[in-house]
Amino acid sequence: MIISFLQTKGGTGKTTLAKCLAFSRTFRDSFDSIGLVELDPQGSIQAWHSQRDNGRRPHKVGFVSLLDSSPEVLKEKLEYLSGMYQVLLLDIPGESTGKLTTRLGASVSDLVLIPMRTSTNDEQSFSDHILPILEKVLAIDPEKGKTFHIVPTFVHPQANPENIHAYFTEIMPDTIGCLNSCLPSRSVFENFSREGATLSEYAASVKKNARHTSQVHRAIDDIERIAKEILTLTP
Ligand SMILES: Nc1ncnc2c1ncn2[C@@H]1O[C@H](COP(=O)(O)OP(=O)(O)O)[C@@H](O)[C@H]1O
Numbered sequence: 001m002i003i004s005f006l007q008t009k010g011g012t013g014k015t016t017l018a019k020c021l022a023f024s025r026t027f028r029d030s031f032d033s034i035g036l037v038e039l040d041p042q043g044s045i046q047a048w049h050s051q052r053d054n055g056r057r058p059h060k061v062g063f064v065s066l067l068d069s070s071p072e073v074l075k076e077k078l079e080y081l082s083g084m085y086q087v088l089l090l091d092i093p094g095e096s097t098g099k100l101t102t103r104l105g106a107s108v109s110d111l112v113l114i115p116m117r118t119s120t121n122d123e124q125s126f127s128d129h130i131l132p133i134l135e136k137v138l139a140i141d142p143e144k145g146k147t148f149h150i151v152p153t154f155v156h157p158q159a160n161p162e163n164i165h166a167y168f169t170e171i172m173p174d175t176i177g178c179l180n181s182c183l184p185s186r187s188v189f190e191n192f193s194r195e196g197a198t199l200s201e202y203a204a205s206v207k208k209n210a211r212h213t214s215q216v217h218r219a220i221d222d223i224e225r226i227a228k229e230i231l232t233l234t235p
């Protein structure tokens, strides 16, 4: 199974979601092996992963960097990796790297998650850059419509997720779904990953600080909620 995080606009939460979901309790309980695949030449997962010391790498989650390949070669490599891992999470690069990887991600994935903020800027970028690519994929395979879902990100922590869901459902074409769960804006998501930590490792490191502990547990709950919803959407 292939799940990709796709958004031509940078800074919407693709890498954060890919990383956190790969190491989530829900995914680790549901899959024997999880491949976290970075296709983004910025290499932010690689930089983070290289800081992780081997001793604390959970064996179920593997990291693979796939760079500098043509779409044909990438497709072959992904097929090979699909045989190695039960689920692959693909961090697809933003627009600077061109549309080919976005199109590849949209066509090879069983689930395409599109992190998006409720901003006119992101909405414009979606219509201009992502929708035309998704429409091309749909023209070839209309069934793919079931695989495209918005994940609302940077949501105000006090906002009602039902309202956010209703908002995106209203503005999106019928072929694009929207998760019921969203990723709230939380400073923990900016801070946890120093020194290559995962959210749960960060939680262990701030155990003595009640305020940080409650914040990181909220973030963990956000991720687990999204992970559980993703499982209901996968074949
Ligand atoms: N829900 C969130 N709340 C607060 N900060 C976040 C959240 N998600 C991501 N960030 C931060 O925003 C920045 C961009 O996120 P990132 O996941 O790297 O986006 P992308 O991969 O789409 O460019 C990073 O510094 C990240 O730590």
Ligand SMILES: [Mg+2]
Binding pocket: 011, 014, 015, 016, 040, 044, 091
């Ligand atoms: Mg990124």
